[in-house]
Amino acid sequence: MRGYFDHNATSPLRPEARRAWRAASEAPAGNPSSLHAEGRAARATIEDARAHVASLTHAPAKDVVFTSGGSEGVAAAIRGVCDRADPDRRKIVVSAIEHSAVLETARNLHGAGFETVEIAARADGRVDLDRFLAALDKRVAIAALQAANNETGVIQPVEVVGTHCATRGIAFFVDAVQAAGKMPVDRDRWLADLIAISGHKLGGPQGTGALVVRDGIPMSPLIAGGAQERRRRGGTEAVAAIAGFGAACEAATKELANEAIRLEKLRAHLERSLRSISRDVIVHGESAPRLPNTVCASFPGISGETLVIALDLAGFSASTGSACASGAVEPSHVIRAMGLGEAAARSAVRFSLGWSTTGGDVDRLLAALPDLLARARMSG
Numbered sequence: 001m002r003g004y005f006d007h008n009a010t011s012p013l014r015p016e017a018r019r020a021w022r023a024a025s026e027a028p029a030g031n032p033s034s035l036h037a038e039g040r041a042a043r044a045t046i047e048d049a050r051a052h053v054a055s056l057t058h059a060p061a062k063d064v065v066f067t068s069g070g071s072e073g074v075a076a077a078i079r080g081v082c083d084r085a086d087p088d089r090r091k092i093v094v095s096a097i098e099h100s101a102v103l104e105t106a107r108n109l110h111g112a113g114f115e116t117v118e119i120a121a122r123a124d125g126r127v128d129l130d131r132f133l134a135a136l137d138k139r140v141a142i143a144a145l146q147a148a149n150n151e152t153g154v155i156q157p158v159e160v161v162g163t164h165c166a167t168r169g170i171a172f173f174v175d176a177v178q179a180a181g182k183m184p185v186d187r188d189r190w191l192a193d194l195i196a197i198s199g200h201k202l203g204g205p206q207g208t209g210a211l212v213v214r215d216g217i218p219m220s221p222l223i224a225g226g227a228q229e230r231r232r233r234g235g236t237e238a239v240a241a242i243a244g245f246g247a248a249c250e251a252a253t254k255e256l257a258n259e260a261i262r263l264e265k266l267r268a269h270l271e272r273s274l275r276s277i278s279r280d281v282i283v284h285g286e287s288a289p290r291l292p293n294t295v296c297a298s299f300p301g302i303s304g305e306t307l308v309i310a311l312d313l314a315g316f317s318a319s320t321g322s323a324c325a326s327g328a329v330e331p332s333h334v335i336r337a338m339g340l341g342e343a344a345a346r347s348a349v350r351f352s353l354g355w356s357t358t359g360g361d362v363d364r365l366l367a368a369l370p371d372l373l374a375r376a377r378m379s380g
Contacts, residue, residue: 007354049246073196153294162191
């Protein structure tokens with residue numbers, strides 16, 4: 001049996017999500033925009049799921065827009081707001097440790113006359129807050145700060161940034177793709193205008209997600225041409241997938257507090273044991289608040305890619321960082337943005353736990369690691 005330690009890349013489908021997806025798939029076909037009985041049934045399935053997403057994010061159901069996932073939510077938020085921004089607001093402020101979907105979307109707007117300001121992080125993995133706030137001037141159309149980093153798990157000061165954006169008339173976008181289901185997501189407490197989440201990061205189907213849009217935020221739809229999602233996202237909704245997404249959100253909401261405690265204990269056990277196995281191991285972000293499920297560690301003298309391959313051959317799934325960049329030759333932009341250097345970035349490996357992870361999984365990983373590390377050092 002393989003040990004799966006890559007929940008931040010994708011989390012296995014929860015049983016509740018599988019049952020909901022299957023039930024909706026086997027129901028009579030109906031377009032949720034149709035007025036007949038089959039259409040009304042499909043619409044009811046979608047609205048039930050929308051309520052569960054709203055509960056997870058502490059937002060009204062009417063503000064939930066279904067998307068195909070995190071990357072679409074990011075693009076819809078940033079491009080949509082910038083498309084409607086005042087002519088004198090042509091600046092985008094983001095942290096340099098954002099997911100590549102945020103960074104590339106912002107950079108791609110340079111051709112439309114927008115300037116992107118990327119704020120580096122401190123060595124502990126938290127964004128340089130003083131510099132971020134100083135950049136929030138009257139020329140900013142939108143600011144983006146992730147709730148928690150996908151590689152290190154470090155939780156960012158979104159409440160402080162949200163407060164400053166609110167007082168300065170700046171749209172505030174929070175990428176909560178990694179946070180949702182692992183820590184409380186609270187739209188009003190964060191003073192966020194837009195929040196993106198993804199279904200497969202919390203045990204829902206791949207290809208699902210949501211963008212929570214505060215009522216009254218001016219933005220253009222990324223996908224136009226239909227009245228679906230209150231004209232904020234055209235296209236017929238994927239009813240069965242959305243049903244599974246909603247069920248995953250419902251399960252994650254119910255289990256959030258207890259699951260955080262359970263995963264934090266497993267993470268602490270993993271980190272303590274890593275230090276006993278490899279005295280020079282560096283756990284990134286350990287002095288900052290972190291998600292309870294994420295361990296990002298560098299093993300000096302070992303290629304992270306080599307270790308991940310060795311783990312895979314031994315029956316364990318881990319990652320060198322963001323799944324969207326796993327094929328890249330360049331080292332982690334997150335570790336480099338923390339000022340820790342290329343060597344630390346190239347030797348970093350991420351172990352991310354989730355709803356299906358057991359204590360036995362962690363113990364089997366720890367039993368295999370000494371030999372795997374020794375062999376990786378010899379080959380490196």
